[in-house]
Amino acid sequence: MLKLFVPCDSVARAVGADQLADALSAEAQRRQVEVQIQRTSSRGLYWLEPLLEVETAEGRQGFGPVAAEDVAGLFEALTAAPAEHPLALGLVEQIPYLSSQQRLLFARAGITRPLSLEDYRNHGGFEGLAKAALLEQAEVVAAVLDSGLRGRGGAAFPAGIKWRTVRDAPAVQKYVVCNADEGDSGTFADRMLMEGDPFLLIEGMIIAGLAVGASKGYIYVRSEYPDAVHALNEAVLLAREAGYLDTTGSGVAFDLEVRVGAGAYICGEETALLESLEGKRGIVRAKPPLPALEGLFGQPTLVHNVLTLASVPIIMAKGAQFYRDFGMGRSLGTLPFQLAGNVRYGGLVERAFGLTLRELVEGYGGGTASGRPLKAAQVGGPLGAWVPPSQFDTPLDYEAFAALGAMIGHGGVVVADDTLNMANMARFALQFCAEESCGKCTPCRIGSTRGMEVVDRLIASSDPAYRADQANLLHDLCDTMQYGSLCAMGGMTSYPVASALKHFPADFGLASPEAAQ
């Protein structure tokens, strides 16, 4: 019997994976060949999607990207000389893009079926929970602290310190909240993980609940990810049926609920997210009090991004030392970078911190998809800086990027060629901030709109002196927003704007970098 694997990931489906699976079973029926088609998660090699994998004695052979029309010819080749088919990729796990990665979080990507508990267990699932259940709370917290894990949502705060704070906070009711409102454009690792390996997130949340003494967890997912919502809801039901979401040995009951956002970008900010979970407008709260002490419904709450929580089972299963052996400086472990935009080989690249942006964009990404010269890459989502190729040799490390006036954020990298106008992108960043600002603080609410007006005037003017004036004004405004906003939304909108102005003054009609000073 022929065993085939086709991803059920939403983006693989957006480029024809369902049609491929249908065509495969129709063709098999026509030829009276017995086939089993498993719908797995995606490997994250998106330029090859839809990626068909065929089980052989040596391992899974890949073919991609396969359109439904290719199926008849492919069946022919499978029985004759599979390696000679023009779409043949050889053994999938030997594709250099994949084999050179260090996949910890995405170890099961493309291999297992997302909603199969059996597949999950057969590939190391629940080993971390089993170990954690044997430890004292303090030992679990110590392991997270020792691993060097930092918050993967963007702020990179040491996770273990949050855990310790929540554990030490006296309260009858505590919560674990997963921030799965992956609103940052250019990022898709959370989506892939929730759609493709939902039990990993659930396992991480159970461990977190045990360690900090929380009995209830919420996963707040953005509404733009209906497939992730569906996968999580199903996975929670399955985990509950299998007994993982009740009493887990240590006598602490933990249960989970999936909540769906409603299209507000600001709800990715942790305090706005908590407001939203409470059923209110997503308005940012002033800190302190920290959510770790007064979070959801006023109770101590551990709020983490999907990737942070999903890292915990690996840390527990393999040990803190194993995890911290990856990475550099204070950026330890691995980060799933997401290559997107105008790039030839877009996809997910999970590597230890420390590789350079050039290795990522030119090595893995293969340069621009258009074949035109590379202009810049925006790292870290819509609030990240545009980094010019002259800075591409910077290692991907939280501190090294902060020193550039940039950030790694959630690991999204959007590549642009020379046709993308950076003045337009700066204006877009301000426009986006104006649309999505919660309105609580003035620099963000008013500054974003005034910023758009300044960029418009700057671009429209033909008088160099006036332009220089407006550029100065824009710099001042960026400073005000950066240092005067209540949260990162207003604060970091200055990053794409100031970086565009600094590195690409010509796009603003400014003569040279000096003119922008």
Next chain:
Amino acid sequence: MPDETLDLPVIQRVLDHHRDTPGALLPILHAIQAGVGYIPDAAVPDIAHALNLSQAEVRGVITFYHDFRTAPPARHILRLCRAESCKSRGAETLAAQLREQLGLDDHGTSADGAVSLRPVYCLGACACSPALELDGQVHARLTPERLSALVSGCLQEVKPC
């Protein structure tokens, strides 16, 4: 305007189901919108009463979030991604094509109620930009031809009598 009192049983069922859920307002609004197609004005007093909130608080939440509608939707909702990754792959050209083909602005709805355009900022399909979502289904690696075919599909559909 549809007779909103017809929706009251749906609304009551949703409220009964969620009444004791902590922080229930968003799940309630999602459930009503899923059942009715939008949040009818007639639902607001009942929601407020069930959750012990003022009507102003309920309206405040409805208007804060982009997803909630207060009028029936068009038959098709087309959301073209306009974020950085898709922009770097020509999303603005596609947006111009859409505006021309449909004669609509962003956020516009065609007069016959066939299509609504709504911008979206990221569908998580960034490695296969540009992308759009049509009636909940994501389409990626869009080309002008493919976009045109998708739009024609919405417009040519036989209208229900």
